[in-house]
Amino acid sequence: MRAITITEPGGPDVLAWTEVPDPEPGPGEVVVDVRASAVNRADLLQRQGHYPPPAGASAYPGLECSGVVSATGPGVSGWQVGDVVCALLTGGGYAERVAVPAGQLLPVPAGVDPVDAAALPEVACTVWSNLVQLAHLSIGETLLVHGGGSGIGTFAIQLGVALGATVVVTARPAKHERLRELGAAHTIDYTTQDFVEEIRRITDGRGANVILDIMGAAYLGRNVAALATGGRLVVIGMQGGRKAELDLGALLAKRGSVSATALRSRPMEEKAAIVRGVREExxxxxxxxxxxxxxxxxxxxxxxxxxxxxxxxxxxxxKVLLTVD
Structure with missing residues (x-):
């Protein structure tokens, strides 16, 4: 088969479409003939040499895909050759075929194009596990999403609205109209507006009950300032750096919490549990x-x-998708 390999750490030009060995399904795995994969920020970091795949994972980038089951390994039940699926991956999606633990497979939802389904697994699992499992976002609460125009952001808007929350997003102005169409009640231009002031204005001074953050260090202090009493800050990215000073007094005064999660490095059993939750809910x-x-x-x-x-x-x-003929 062919796959995208990283010839050396560096810019986009180090990605090469290369002939490589076919994957074989191990116990509890299936092989998926890939129709499409999606580009995630983690792929860019892996290409640059900053985010190596976990031990035992494919060396090729790609954290999700859609396609058709073409082989099953020992011990697989509930899936068979010919099933149209999408999948959460630990790596390997930028390829014509990929081996996947059966617990990380999802059926393509009814009414969704099988190629476009590649845009769903990683964002659905990330957003649902953080907003529902961890932050317990509830009806009537205010959700602040940073990076509203990203794959994560566009999914978080939709899920937040479906859960009955008022969704506020930060994004470039060119994206605001489309994000409001997706359900964002308010949009903030992070290039010219102070999101702390804006969230306080929007909520009559209360702040956001839940903040989903992709920036990390650069936003830590302001995110705490933007929290409501009892608010929950969930950090899922570090585009703004890894290290920052946390004012525990400010956090204590709000009885708030700060959590940080990653999906790729979780044990297979945890990923399978998240996938089951996504399929059910x-x-x-x-x-x-x-x-x-x-x-x-x-x-x-x-x-x-x-x-x-x-x-x-x-x-x-x-999402930007990569397709296989």
Whole structure:
């Protein structure tokens, strides 16, 4: 088969469409013939040499895919050759085939294009596990989402609205209209506006009950300032750095909490549990039309370098997909 390999750490041009050995399904695994994969920030970091795959994972980038089951390994039940699926991966999605633990497979939701389904697994699992499992977002609460135009952001808007929350997002102005169409009640231009002041204005001084943050260090202090009493800050990215000073007094005064999570490095059993939760609680919302994959564009898998340039530019909205003929 062919796969995107990283010839050396560096810019997009180090990505090469290369012939590599076919994967074989191990115990409890299936092989998926890939229709599409999606570009995630973690892929860019892996390409740059900053985010190596966990031990035992594929060396090829790609944390999600859609496709068709073409082989099953020993001990697999509930899936068979020919099933149309999408999958949460630990790596290997930028390829014509990938071996996947059966517990990380999902059926393509009814009504969703099988190619566009590649835009769903990673964002659905990340957003649901953080907003529902961890932060317990509830009806009537205010959710602040940073990076509203990203794949994570566009999904979080939709899920937040479906859960009955008022969703506020930070994003570039060019994306605001589309994000309001997805359900954001308020949009904040992070390039010119102070999101702490804006969230206080929007909530009559109360602040956000839940904040989903991709920035990390650069936003830590301001995020705590933006929290409501009893608020929950969940950090899922470090685009603004790894280290910052935390004012525990400010956090104590708000009886708030700060959590940080990663999905890729979790044990297989935890990922399977998250996938089950997504299938039970999120897939019905997708099939009803309340939530859908937001795809900025599709590119052939061989053009992975161009896809990385697009994502690095931050000009896209939603997911950029890489397709296999």
């Amino acid at each position: 999120v897939w019905p919302l997708v099939e009803s039309g309340a939530i859908g994959p937001i795809v900025d564009r599709r590119l052939p898998m061989a053009q992975a370098a161009e896809a990385h340039r697009i994502v690095e530019s931050n000009d896209h909205l939603g």
